[in-house]
Amino acid sequence: MGCIMIFSGSEAAAKPRKLLMKGAEAIGEAAIRAGAKAYFCYPITPQTEVAEYLARRMPEVGGVFLQGESELAVANMLFGAAATGARVFTSTSSPGFSLMAEAMSYIAGAELPVVFINVMRCGPGLGGVLAAQSDYWQATRNSGHGDYRCPVLAPSSVQEAAELTLAAFELADRYRNPVIVLADGMIGQMMEPVMLEGLAAGEPVEKPWATQGCGGREPVVVKSLYLDPQVLERMNRRLAEKYAKMQTDEVQVELYNVRERHDLVVVAYGTMARICKTAIDRLGKEGLQVGLVRPITLFPFPVDAVHSAARHSAAGVVTVELSQGQMIDDVNLALGELGRSAFFGRSGGMVPTPDEVTRVFRDLVKRGAA
8 A cells, every 4th residue: 555656857856746546545535635534434346445545544634434344334324424514435336336325315315415436346246346337327327216316427547536536525515415436447446647736625615404513503404304295395306406407517528539520429438438549549540530528427418518529420429338338328318319329348347458449440430431
């Protein structure tokens, strides 16, 4: 465990510029810098290094580190701690995320700001410990019951994993809502240079709803139980308005090599998007124009960006995922009258090489031109 300092130029002896960090460690450090005061966890590969890192760091900053007896216990600890107004979070991987689903619904219903980090592994079931993107439906469609939604942020590098972890805490407080950082296993395990300077919590948010003692004010109750159906319906409508505002205000997307005309448009996220960029650069040297739309927020999904790019693509759109095809549902919804997306994916921990992806893109362009 630990970080390696990278020095640069004549300032090397005086000022470290970057840290070489594993993705899991960068997530943990970013949470500290976001002002997280409590971390509850249960170990599961490939994100256990988050817990290993924070077992040391949380006590150093006066925070709480607690390993629960199960993921069910951890998720309910989050409810109680978040109700006090503290910034709290957990990290887990796919089967553990499933076990937290019921409590996540309670947290959403009680409008509590909690950050969930899910470093995805292969499934279904125990599957394997290698990288996958097969929790997309679970994260974007609700892992728990009821009418609720969570913002879902998908990093594509270790640097972005740190930045989006910080952003997740800000979003959680802004909307009083759980927020998910959804990273594939490679992001959690790879090591890359990370710039942590400037990563810091924003201005504290007033939380008059928090259970911090009366102190002369009216008592507050944090709950998700509404036995009067009319009251519950009003609650659900108010939550729906909040989710609609997220879809208007919180879309994040990267456009790579997107132009007025394309031979092909690719939609991919996370690590898979990086492999697609390599293929796109190679095809550019062959004179083929391929653009990439990379959703950074999986919910809210960048519908307009996908539709706009696809309108000017000769061979249409291809969705690339480390799954049998899940994000493609959102891509097809975004395409609307433009048709349906082609698909390329690998699963079970198999990650396609840039050569393989390049061949797929080239074949699609040829087919579209035929």
